[in-house]
Every structure is written in C-alpha cells, then in structure tokens.
Amino acid sequence: DAKTTQPPSMDCAEGRAANLPCNHSTISGNEYVYWYRQIHSQGPQYIIHGLKNNETNEMASLIITEDRKSSTLILPHATLRDTAVYYCIVRDPGGTSYGKLTFGQGTILTVHP
Amino acid sequence: NAGVTQTPKFQVLKTGQSMTLQCAQDMNHNSMYWYRQDPGMGLRLIYYSASEGTTDKGEVPNGYNVSRLNKREFSLRLESAAPSQTSVYFCASTSGGGGRDTQYFGPGTRLTVL
Numbered sequence: 001d002a003k004t005t006q007p008p009s010m011d012c013a014e015g016r017a018a019n020l021p022c023n024h025s026t027i028s029g030n031e032y033v034y035w036y037r038q039i040h041s042q043g044p045q046y047i048i049h050g051l052k053n054n055e056t057n058e059m060a061s062l063i064i065t066e067d068r069k070s071s072t073l074i075l076p077h078a079t080l081r082d083t084a085v086y087y088c089i090v091r092d093p094g095g096t097s098y099g100k101l102t103f104g105q106g107t108i109l110t111v112h113p
Numbered sequence: 114n115a116g117v118t119q120t121p122k123f124q125v126l127k128t129g130q131s132m133t134l135q136c137a138q139d140m141n142h143n144s145m146y147w148y149r150q151d152p153g154m155g156l157r158l159i160y161y162s163a164s165e166g167t168t169d170k171g172e173v174p175n176g177y178n179v180s181r182l183n184k185r186e187f188s189l190r191l192e193s194a195a196p197s198q199t200s201v202y203f204c205a206s207t208s209g210g211g212g213r214d215t216q217y218f219g220p221g222t223r224l225t226v227l
Binding site: 042043046100101103104 | 117146148154155156157158161171172201203205215216217218219220221
C-alpha cells in the first residue's frame, strides 16, 4: 500500500469548513483513498473513500487531484463533535492485503467554539 | 444490529497471566481483524482472518494467537501477558470485495499488564 503524509495537527472554527490534506505521491492505479477518524477513546469510524472522482456523502466530501497524488477531506460545517484524529489510508482493495488497513499518525483536528 | 462487539471493555493482568479477548460481529462479514493501539500511536494490525477457517499474521503478531471460531466470532489470546502488551485492542470486520469494503470497528478493550 502506498504511503501517505498528513499534517500532524489542524485547527478549525466551529461552523467553518475543515479541509484536511493528504499526500500520496506513490499511489498506484488500483489503489483507493480511504478516510477514517477516531474520536477520543473510541474505535475508528469510516468516513469516505474514492478512486479518482470526487465523492460526497452525508459526512464529508473527498477531492482527489487529477494526478491522484494528493487528496483533501472536507467537512463542510465543522462542529465540536468533529474533533478527532483523521487518518488518510491508501490501499488496493483487490490486492493481497485482504482489507488490512495501515494506519499512520493521522491529523489531529481540533474544532474551536 | 449491534455491529462489532468486544468483551471485556477493561482488563488488568499480572505479568505471565493469560486471557482471551472476544470479538463478535452480526453483519455477516467475511473478514475480521485485530489491531492494537498504543498511547499516541496509530493502530497496528496483529492478526486477521480473511474468511472463516483462515487466519494470518499482521504487523505485530508476536505474543498473540487467534481463533476464528465461526463467521461471527474472532478471538485474540495472550498466552503469557507482558507489560509491553499494555494497549487498547480493537476488533474490526469488513464484508470485503472491491473498492466498497469498509471496516467497522468495535469499542475496544483496554488492557493493562502489570
């Protein structure tokens, strides 16, 4: 699975959009970009994933650059409950990894009142 | 639909004691996983089971054994606990298949080895 690079921490004001970047310059053609988050002391929670097109669901939007070497997770209206560690993970779901997720350090997002 | 459940939620062991962490999912998922998370660190994969009847080592398998009892249940055993195994343990499951597989995590077991 390709490696990812994320900033260690970010701040955001409540009600504003939170934009979390992720670099994955060695991503291969079959690898998807997944985002999970972990709220303090809880199990990680799936947010969104994509291959090359931008994706949106009820939680967030995922913007993937045309060359697929980086992506941005967007929380459109951040709330205090969005304070968490956000993990960007790249993997090939059809490969031999059998769904294994490799978690890096992630980005600590702190949403301020 | 409870999702992924883990027992116990908390456990304190003395060095050398053994215990089994239990995990069950009710989503009819094929694959199940055990991760550990040390303070301030990301999750690391201990063992996984791609399907019922199969298990494979992950990133940090030493000191652990697993059993995929049936499709629903995947247990993690510490035969002789060591202080280095103090951690939070998470179980996860996924239906697998294509790019649409997502992992669902349990609430975790917080283990302290004295």
